[in-house]
Amino acid sequence: QVQLQQWGAGLLKPSETLSLTCTVYGGSLRGFYWSWIRQTPGKGLEWIGEINHSGGAFYNPPLKRRVTISVDSSKNQFSLTASSVTAADSAVYYCARVSRGFQYFYGMDVWGQGTTVTVSS
């Protein structure tokens, strides 16, 4: 049974860099996309971006300038960094596995436990 375990700093100051990592247990990075999503009471669930095992990534356009998603296959991990954070980046961040095929989306079927990130001076 595949599980995602995520971690990272939960309290940041404005202008700092957010860094979160998600480790995949019980499965491989191959054959899936790996996503980051955040959730706030005001904006709900927001897709940040995702990456495949070989490093091909794509992002939500409003965030693209500040966000990088990377993968480390040797550690079975993928990571999210976001530079120059503001209070608007305060959210619960989730990593998730994306199951997709040719012209078919099987859903985000495995999720991490979530990390609460607060940006405050």
Next chain:
Amino acid sequence: ESVLTQSPGTLSLSPGERATLFCRASQSVSTTYLAWYQQKPGQAPRLLIYGASNRATGIPDRFSGSGSGTDFTLTISRLEPEDFAVYFCQQYALSPFTFGPGTKVDIK
């Protein structure tokens, strides 16, 4: 961007009743790219339905999905106590992939 709206915002029902939740997309979504999730307080979302009508692994058959084009429905045939939660629809047809704002199903 494909905007998803969900209705109603809150659905107050009793255990054993039928729940019908709606998701409308601002642009047509192929059924192959529409999913539903359940979220309970303090937990991550859980995949319920993919391909608009296919139950994910381990999801009870009281959950069903239907719809096409811009209008989709999630139905819970008989609410169990553990079904009181928030439900989200998601489209994966057009990047950025978006979620609806959610429908809260609470106990009447």
